[in-house]
Amino acid sequence: MNILLYDHTFEGFLTAVFEAYEFKLKQVKIVKEALQTEQLFAKITKVFTQAPKAERVYQKLKTLIGDLGLHRMLYTFLSEDEDLETHLWAVVQYALNNSKRNIIQDFSHPSVLKLSQYEQMVHREKHRMEAFVRFRLTLDDIYYAEIEPDFNVLPVIAKHFKDRYQDQKWMIFDQKRTYGIYYDLHKVELVEMKFANHLNKQEGLEMLVKDEKLYQHLWQTYFKKTTIQARKNSRLHIQHVPKRYWKYLTEKFPV
Amino acid sequence: MNFDRITEKLEILADAAKYDVSCSSSGAKRNNQNKGLGNSTGMGICHSYTEDGRCVSLLKILLTNHCIYDCAYCVTRKSNDIKRAAFTVQEVVDLTINFYRRNYIEGLFLSSGIFKDADFTMERLVLVAKKLRLEENFNGYIHLKSIPGASDELMKEAGLYADRLSINLELPTEKGLKLLAPDKNREDMIKPMNYVKNEIIVFKEEKKLFRNTPKFAPAGQSTQLIIGATQENDLEIIQTADSFYKNYQLKRVYYSGYVPIADDARLPSLQSKVPMVRENRLYQADWLMRFYGFKADEILDPNLPFLDLDVDPKLSWALRNQHIFPIDIQKADFEMILRVPGIGVKSAWKIIEARRFSHLNENHLKKLGVALNRAKYFISYGLHFGNLKFLNSSNLKQFILGNTKSKYQDQYNAQLALF
Numbered sequence: 272m273n274i275l276l277y278d279h280t281f282e283g284f285l286t287a288v289f290e291a292y293e294f295k296l297k298q299v300k301i302v303k304e305a306l307q308t309e310q311l312f313a314k315i316t317k318v319f320t321q322a323p324k325a326e327r328v329y330q331k332l333k334t335l336i337g338d339l340g341l342h343r344m345l346y347t348f349l350s351e352d353e354d355l356e357t358h359l360w361a362v363v364q365y366a367l368n369n370s371k372r373n374i375i376q377d378f379s380h381p382s383v384l385k386l387s388q389y390e391q392m393v394h395r396e397k398h399r400m401e402a403f404v405r406f407r408l409t410l411d412d413i414y415y416a417e418i419e420p421d422f423n424v425l426p427v428i429a430k431h432f433k434d435r436y437q438d439q440k441w442m443i444f445d446q447k448r449t450y451g452i453y454y455d456l457h458k459v460e461l462v463e464m465k466f467a468n469h470l471n472k473q474e475g476l477e478m479l480v481k482d483e484k485l486y487q488h489l490w491q492t493y494f495k496k497t498t499i500q501a502r503k504n505s506r507l508h509i510q511h512v513p514k515r516y517w518k519y520l521t522e523k524f525p526v
Numbered sequence: 527m528n529f530d531r532i533t534e535k536l537e538i539l540a541d542a543a544k545y546d547v548s549c550s551s552s553g554a555k556r557n558n559q560n561k562g563l564g565n566s567t568g569m570g571i572c573h574s575y576t577e578d579g580r581c582v583s584l585l586k587i588l589l590t591n592h593c594i595y596d597c598a599y600c601v602t603r604k605s606n607d608i609k610r611a612a613f614t615v616q617e618v619v620d621l622t623i624n625f626y627r628r629n630y631i632e633g634l635f636l637s638s639g640i641f642k643d644a645d646f647t648m649e650r651l652v653l654v655a656k657k658l659r660l661e662e663n664f665n666g667y668i669h670l671k672s673i674p675g676a677s678d679e680l681m682k683e684a685g686l687y688a689d690r691l692s693i694n695l696e697l698p699t700e701k702g703l704k705l706l707a708p709d710k711n712r713e714d715m716i717k718p719m720n721y722v723k724n725e726i727i728v729f730k731e732e733k734k735l736f737r738n739t740p741k742f743a744p745a746g747q748s749t750q751l752i753i754g755a756t757q758e759n760d761l762e763i764i765q766t767a768d769s770f771y772k773n774y775q776l777k778r779v780y781y782s783g784y785v786p787i788a789d790d791a792r793l794p795s796l797q798s799k800v801p802m803v804r805e806n807r808l809y810q811a812d813w814l815m816r817f818y819g820f821k822a823d824e825i826l827d828p829n830l831p832f833l834d835l836d837v838d839p840k841l842s843w844a845l846r847n848q849h850i851f852p853i854d855i856q857k858a859d860f861e862m863i864l865r866v867p868g869i870g871v872k873s874a875w876k877i878i879e880a881r882r883f884s885h886l887n888e889n890h891l892k893k894l895g896v897a898l899n900r901a902k903y904f905i906s907y908g909l910h911f912g913n914l915k916f917l918n919s920s921n922l923k924q925f926i927l928g929n930t931k932s933k934y935q936d937q938y939n940a941q942l943a944l945f
């Protein structure tokens with residue numbers, strides 16, 4: 272077996288695909304670097320990500336499975352599932368072996384089906400995050416939010432926030448993956464830093480503008496008052512707003 | 527800003543607005559212009575859900591709960607002994623902007639009690655929308671509740687700034703309105719509605735000629751009917767809805783189960799339950815009229831003026847019309863396939879697509895998203911008739927119910943126990 276190690280990036284994965292074909296490797300398994308376990312009888316190669324190779328694979332796939340297919344591959348990638356490379360690789364091979372037709376809707380193939388399921392999962396999380404981000408205004412005039420999404424959705428929610436909040440600086444920080452996206456009134460950039468969760472702690476509060484707490488309080492007041500007690504239905508409530516998200520929802524903060 | 531005072535106002539004016547259920551923010555596309563604040567994607571996001579499970583999408587408040595009228599079903603009515611408050615125009619603008627910037631909301635849904643007179647009130651509602659659009663460069667969603675009797679000029683301005691306009695009929699019939707809201711008359715409600723309808727038509731015409739015609743209420747109009755405050759039967763309610771869809775081209779009619787708020791001999795007692803199952807059935811009936819091609823008098827007829835509470839109206843229709851079934855899934859028209867219980871609009875389209883390639887069987891249908899536990903009693907595959915032996919039995923309903931569990935089962939049992 273040939274094990275190809277890549278650097279956890281989508282480009283890295285595409286480079287690995289390129290090399291698998293370039294060197295006509297048999298029995299390929301593409302694995303994230305540092306995640307491989309000891310394998311007897313396997314040849315392990317480290318792939319160095321190269322943008323031109325990735326780009327060529329990308330363009331080829333585009334002709335085979337179209338934008339929908341690439342979209343699905345990207346969302347699959349963001350799911351961070353441990354089997355995702357196996358399914359991506361299977362779909363890539365299936366597409367290349369059937370270059371006469373677009374196979375991306377052929378759900379009789381288990382990995383094609385699997386990709387559409389990954390896509391759905393990640394898409395759902397994207398929607399949730401577009402809804403559940405709660406900004407707090409900091410002293411340096413940045414609207415700041417923390418999230419802990421189930422999947423790595425920052426890259427796909429950036430556009431939504433950029434379209435919507437064009438006249439304010441904002442940052443959304445993924446606590447689980449310790450990176451964020453930052454909009455500086457012109458463009459969105461990735462930022463990595465050990466921001467930890469200091470805004471959650473008491474001493475972080477002095478970083479917030481004076482009115483911030485008051486607006487949070489007003490929002491909590493509103494949330495309470497807009498509920499109709501005679502219709503209360505906690506089961507439905509939790510189904511829509513699962514408890515694991517409460518930590519970052521202003522309306523759910525203890526008052 | 528004096529936050530204590532604002533908090534108190536918000537408590538009072540959010541509380542008074544919560545009975546309006548039409549909080550959707552969908553249907554309008556508005557781009558962020560000139561690097562401003564906000565946009566509407568047309569999809570509407572639920573930023574949170576209340577503890578009663580309803581979508582929180584808009585900041586839904588009254589401008590004031592002072593009111594010169596005395597509608598019996600309304601907490602804001604003049605004779606009710608409650609705390610009163612009023613926001614200033616600027617306060618509503620500030621709240622909206624600050625909530626929006628924090629990603630709490632999609633926009634504003636502003637309504638009001640009537641102080642002084644209709645135009646005086648409407649003018650202030652319009653001013654809020656105008657300031658948001660022109661001073662704050664706000665492109666989020668704005669829904670204004672029009673005040674019955676407001677002038678055409680104000681309605682025109684309202685349409686220029688708001689995405690959606692609505693006037694709540696509240697009571698499905700004029701008879702009910704006379705009884706519970708003697709100060710109001712239906713004419714005053716219908717006039718602005720009619721005006722807006724015509725303006726929207728004019729806008730669409732002009733848009734064909736001039737590309738830059740300013741938008742006019744792009745998300746259209748809606749209204750709300752209160753269910754169970756008066757004696758109307760379901761047939762009267764859906765006929766009213768149907769005629770407003772047709773005559774005023776409404777985007778939505780909302781149904782709001784009456785929440786008992788007053789001790790008044792004309793109204794259900796304070797102990798009565800909110801008729802949630804009935805409300806749900808009305809939404810389903812409404813859905814059938816808008817997307818499934820059902821007519822009001824097919825869903826209910828004068829001899830059967832109430833919707834069945836234990837089965838949905840589509841199944842109920844099928845059970846009353848067993849002679850039409852089974853339908854052949856391989857040959858039937860789209861319209862007929864739509865009428866099969868357990869088949870939705872999406873799966874109906876997929877069936878039409880898929881049957882061109884292969885002869886469909888149960889497995890196919892399952893994959894296409896059909897709820898077979900219902901549908902199987904009503905369809906044939908052109909070949910064999912597995913479950914159809916039940917179709918002509920008088921207890922088909924029991925068969926089907928035995929196979930499915932309603933999410934409202936608990937409440938339904940509770941309601942039955944009252945009788």
Ligand code: SF4
Pocket residue numbers: 593594595596597600601602603604638639640707
């Ligand atoms: S006019 Fe409107 S706010 Fe005033 S009492 Fe009637 S329903 Fe309530």
